[in-house]
Amino acid sequence: MEKVFQTTLTEQELRQLIREEVEAANQRVINAADGFIDINGAAEYLKLKASYIYQLVHKTDIPFHKSGKKLLFKKSELESWDQKKKTAELNNQGPANQ
Secondary structure (H helix, E strand, C coil): CCCCCCCCCCCHHHHHHHHHHHHHHHHHHHHHHHCEECCHHHHHHHCCHHHHHHHHHHHCCCCCCCCCEEEEEEEEHHHHHHHHHHHHHHHHCCHHCC
């Protein structure tokens, strides 16, 4: 069953709204194709809490990108960052630090 609604938008406003939605959908497709994930995807991928990821972003301790106000992460960059972090942790656990 089709929904019918009335609006007070002008034709120009409706066209602008549709244009913005299409651009947003296109950006999501581009982001997915480039391997970008959002904060929740990054948290799941790294097995960390999203709030901790926000802290890392604030301190610029983790690689990230911004699209407007949205934080995006590349899986390849997160993987590299995670490996460097794990290597540094192993190096700091030498016999003198135990």
